[in-house]
Amino acid sequence: MVALARKTLIYEWRRFLPAMLAVGFAGLLQLLQIALVLGIFGSTSLYITGSSADVWVGYPGTQSVGSGRTIDADVESRILMDPAVLRVEPYIWDDGDWRGPAETGGVSVFVSGIDPSANGLMFSKALPADLRARLAEPDAVVVDRSALDQLGVDIGQTATINGHQVRVVGISSGLRALGGVNVLCSLDTARQLNDDPTDSGPTYLVAKLRNPAQAAAVAVRLRGSTAFGPYTTWSAKDFAKISVRYWLFDTGAGAGVLFLAGIVFLVGAVITSQTLIAAVNGSMREYATLNALGVGVGALRRVVLEQAFWVGALGLLGAGLLGIVLMLLARSQDVPVVLNVPAALGCIILVMGLAAVSGLAAMRSMRRADPATLLR
Amino acid sequence: MHPAATTEHAGTPALLAEGISKAFISGQQRTQVLDNLSLSLDAGELTLISGPSGCGKSTLLAILSGLQKVDSGHVRALGSELGQLDMRALERFRLQHTGFVFQGFNLFPALSAFEQVELPLNHMGLSRNEARRRAQQSLEEVGLAHRMRLRPSELSGGEKQRVAIARALAKEPELLFADEPTSALDAANGQMIIDILHRIARTHGTTVLCVSHDPRLVVHADRVLAMEDGRILSDRRPPAPTAPDQGIPS
Ligand SMILES: Nc1ncnc2c1ncn2[C@@H]1O[C@H](COP(=O)(O)OP(=O)(O)OP(=O)(O)O)[C@@H](O)[C@H]1O
Numbered sequence: 332m333v334a335l336a337r338k339t340l341i342y343e344w345r346r347f348l349p350a351m352l353a354v355g356f357a358g359l360l361q362l363l364q365i366a367l368v369l370g371i372f373g374s375t376s377l378y379i380t381g382s383s384a385d386v387w388v389g390y391p392g393t394q395s396v397g398s399g400r401t402i403d404a405d406v407e408s409r410i411l412m413d414p415a416v417l418r419v420e421p422y423i424w425d426d427g428d429w430r431g432p433a434e435t436g437g438v439s440v441f442v443s444g445i446d447p448s449a450n451g452l453m454f455s456k457a458l459p460a461d462l463r464a465r466l467a468e469p470d471a472v473v474v475d476r477s478a479l480d481q482l483g484v485d486i487g488q489t490a491t492i493n494g495h496q497v498r499v500v501g502i503s504s505g506l507r508a509l510g511g512v513n514v515l516c517s518l519d520t521a522r523q524l525n526d527d528p529t530d531s532g533p534t535y536l537v538a539k540l541r542n543p544a545q546a547a548a549v550a551v552r553l554r555g556s557t558a559f560g561p562y563t564t565w566s567a568k569d570f571a572k573i574s575v576r577y578w579l580f581d582t583g584a585g586a587g588v589l590f591l592a593g594i595v596f597l598v599g600a601v602i603t604s605q606t607l608i609a610a611v612n613g614s615m616r617e618y619a620t621l622n623a624l625g626v627g628v629g630a631l632r633r634v635v636l637e638q639a640f641w642v643g644a645l646g647l648l649g650a651g652l653l654g655i656v657l658m659l660l661a662r663s664q665d666v667p668v669v670l671n672v673p674a675a676l677g678c679i680i681l682v683m684g685l686a687a688v689s690g691l692a693a694m695r696s697m698r699r700a701d702p703a704t705l706l707r
Numbered sequence: 708m709h710p711a712a713t714t715e716h717a718g719t720p721a722l723l724a725e726g727i728s729k730a731f732i733s734g735q736q737r738t739q740v741l742d743n744l745s746l747s748l749d750a751g752e753l754t755l756i757s758g759p760s761g762c763g764k765s766t767l768l769a770i771l772s773g774l775q776k777v778d779s780g781h782v783r784a785l786g787s788e789l790g791q792l793d794m795r796a797l798e799r800f801r802l803q804h805t806g807f808v809f810q811g812f813n814l815f816p817a818l819s820a821f822e823q824v825e826l827p828l829n830h831m832g833l834s835r836n837e838a839r840r841r842a843q844q845s846l847e848e849v850g851l852a853h854r855m856r857l858r859p860s861e862l863s864g865g866e867k868q869r870v871a872i873a874r875a876l877a878k879e880p881e882l883l884f885a886d887e888p889t890s891a892l893d894a895a896n897g898q899m900i901i902d903i904l905h906r907i908a909r910t911h912g913t914t915v916l917c918v919s920h921d922p923r924l925v926v927h928a929d930r931v932l933a934m935e936d937g938r939i940l941s942d943r944r945p946p947a948p949t950a951p952d953q954g955i956p957s
């Protein structure tokens with residue numbers, strides 16, 4: 332079989348280049364957008380995904396980790412009674428006002444009070460063991476590398492949170508927060524920093540199960556009692572989802588992503604289809620000749636679709652390579668970018684869908700390949 | 708009445724048109740292009756249609772080859788009633804039985820001469836080897852064996868038209884239609900093209916119908932039809948197809 336579609340694509344590559352560039356840039360734009368959004372909003376569930384807790388206990392109706400309210404500390408004993416639970420620890424999440432040694436003014440920080448013991452659950456995946464151990468010292472805090480300039484401190488220096496003095500004992504990485512700066516300290520330090528006497532209990536209780544696979548079932552089972560005041564439970568996976576979803580949709584960011592995806596698709600499809608249509612028109616007489624010789628319209632349309640496919644595939648390849656380079660660059664600059672399989676698949680589907688729609692549009696213009704017009 | 712130059716087929720003619728009419732309507736204007744025209748062509752002959760510009764030659768060719776529908780009358784090609792075939796069936800009919808050579812060469816810029824010829828064969832359900840064999844053979848037949856790997860941009864006009872002929876010929880069609888195949892070529896190249904067409908009619912028994920203004924071609928035809936205003940004015944057979952190039956009527 333003579334590979335007409337591919338040979339034409341190679342021979343007349345200049346003609347198809349605009350389509351490939353349009354597809355490639357559409358794909359790249361979409362890829363980076365999704366990676367950025369996932370990276371930024373993924374950090375809102377970092378508290379959950381960076382910890383090894385299987386079940387979270389918090390105030391009912393909490394929509395994201397940052398919007399929790401305190402619960403009764405006695406809930407802990409209720410949770411511990413369940414035979415599936417291996418370990419429970421409190422987690423204090425609090426807002427704070429940071430004043431650093433440098434002239435930075437007040438910086439809004441998110442204080443995470445965690446259990447600094449070696450087998451602590453909170454941030455077990457994000458915080459190296461030595462840093463965690465150092466948190467046990469009174470008034471010790473760990474801050475993220477990405478926030479050093481913002482906080483105006485360096486390791487060993489002191490600052491104040493809500494007027495209480497703290498000392499930076501370590502610098503972590505990958506603990507970037509959205510809309511503020513994460514500051515990690517021990518539970519004791521966190522209680523010291525809280526100047527509101529009315530909320531005394533922890534913001535959350537986090538539990539490790541003997542069998543993590545049972546998280547969803549145990550979460551449901553633990554929900555029943557109301558003897559200790561209001562609380563509810565989530566499996567860690569569900570709570571992370573709720574948290575990310577809250578940021579994506581309640582902040583309008585999700586709508587923004589979809590909107591931009593729509594625009595990218597539209598612009599890409601217009602440029603790509605126009606290019607393909609021009610290419611088809613350029614070979615119209617040849618296609619008509621083939622049809623006169625009896626090659627079916629369907630077979631000719633397949634040639635156009637195949638060209639659209641290659642344009643999409645090559646554009647995607649370019650976008651993928653450039654995207655990987657750009658994402659590595661972003662990572663090296665501490666810009667949060669994350670790409671997961673569904674998002675990458677989404678990009679591929681968008682780009683190939685764009686190419687397919689353009690191919691179909693070009694196919695329509697094939698109707699003008701009437702061989703009778705060759706006889707004049 | 709017929710000179711015994713061609714083999715007469717006792718049976719039905721290869722191509723038969725009876726009382727065909729065709730009009731084009733653009734706006735309020737109606738142009739009667741073919742007016743109750745009848746025609747019968749035998750296999751193995753090169754028939755030339757000549758006539759003034761706009762008299763309906765190309766339209767007649769389009770109708771006889773199943774590319775256009777008639778308003779009235781009917782066309783019978785190789786025993787098939789073309790008017791009764793739908794688009795798919797007409798495509799299949801053309802695929803199996805017809806070849807075309809147009810004034811423009813209509814070659815894909817990206818393909819080599821060999822691939823241009825091989826491409827339609829791929830769609831005929833031939834094996835890969837058979838398609839290649841035929842492509843090779845018909846390119847040899849038009850004298851392009853040494854230029855098979857070249858693309859259209861590397862071929863002369865005459866060579867391009869010979870590739871186009873090879874493309875039609877490789878299908879081994881019973882009917883070969885050519886519309887002004889020489890008008891874009893100089894005299895020598897035009898001569899070569901008509902020679903090839905004539906030889907195809909002879910050696911393959913193909914019914915070749917060629918439209919041309921070119922008076923030099925007349926002597927090479929087995930039969931010349933003169934058209935005017937949608938009718939056939941005269942139908943004659945030049946005395947000797949192999950006669951030397953002189954005394955050309957104009
Ligand atoms: N699709 C069409 N729509 C309207 N009119 C048409 C169409 N096709 C052909 N005609 C008209 O039909 C007439 C005959 O056209 P045709 O192409 O058959 O002429 P021709 O004999 O081949 O002329 P030439 O020698 O210049 O090629 C012309 O007057 C032309 O304007």
Ligand SMILES: [Mg+2]
Nearest residue numbers: 706707764765
């Ligand atoms: Mg014409």
